Amino acid sequence: NAGVMQNPRHLVRRRGQEARLRCSPMKGHSHVYWYRQLPEEGLKFMVYLQKENIIDESGMPKERFSAEFPKEGPSILRIQQVVRGDSAAYFCASSRYNRGLHDSPLHFGNGTRLTVT
Amino acid sequence: SQQGEEDPQALSIQEGENATMNCSYKTSINNLQWYRQNSGRGLVHLILIRSNEREKHSGRLRVTLDTSKKSSSLLITASRAADTASYFCATAQIYNQGGKLIFGQGTELSVKP
Numbered sequence: 001n002a003g004v005m006q007n008p009r010h011l012v013r014r015r016g017q018e019a020r021l022r023c024s025p026m027k028g029h030s031h032v033y034w035y036r037q038l039p040e041e042g043l044k045f046m047v048y049l050q051k052e053n054i055i056d057e058s059g060m061p062k063e064r065f066s067a068e069f070p071k072e073g074p075s076i077l078r079i080q081q082v083v084r085g086d087s088a089a090y091f092c093a094s095s096r097y098n099r100g101l102h103d104s105p106l107h108f109g110n111g112t113r114l115t116v117t
Numbered sequence: 118s119q120q121g122e123e124d125p126q127a128l129s130i131q132e133g134e135n136a137t138m139n140c141s142y143k144t145s146i147n148n149l150q151w152y153r154q155n156s157g158r159g160l161v162h163l164i165l166i167r168s169n170e171r172e173k174h175s176g177r178l179r180v181t182l183d184t185s186k187k188s189s190s191l192l193i194t195a196s197r198a199a200d201t202a203s204y205f206c207a208t209a210q211i212y213n214q215g216g217k218l219i220f221g222q223g224t225e226l227s228v229k230p
Contacts, residue, residue: 031215033217033218035220040225041222041223042205042220042221042222042223043160043205043220044220045217045218048215048217050214050215055214055215056212056214056215056217091159091160093159093160104165105150105152105162105165106160106162106218107162108152108159108160108161109159111158111159
């Protein structure tokens, strides 16, 4: 079974450009999470989505960042007008059940490393 | 704010020794999970301990949970060079429509052969 797939693995953008990060969850998983990791730091929660719904976006910056998980296709994390401070590794994770975190872990992709020049 | 603070931040040991990492958290939890991250990779789940459990084992891993002190520890016995990685604790906050994991800063473990 394929795990959580993220692409691209590496993304370089100039300041002011847009970055689009894609995440395909594990087969059968309908819950997607996005986390951001700065160098030598832990993962910071950004957003939790179910198909066509944003459940919790309490970790998303108020401006320039948006996320979606459409009925068909991968989840997309979009960063508009990127700045140098957006440089980080962005990880996607998925789970299967609505209350899966009671008993089940999250399954992570290998991340997208965004570099803003 | 994020919760889950690991201690120590970095740990260097010799192969065969035991490694102990500690995690503290601030709010009530449903469960606590430990993850491992190799350099440049995503996180891999190691073990989950529920709030009503005090100790759990999985192979060379032993996890304890003390909800009165809001702390957990991860013990890796008979460490190997391949155990070199960063280790993170994460607390599960569950609500009506789902839940999320809140991660700590991690402990960077180096096991020297």
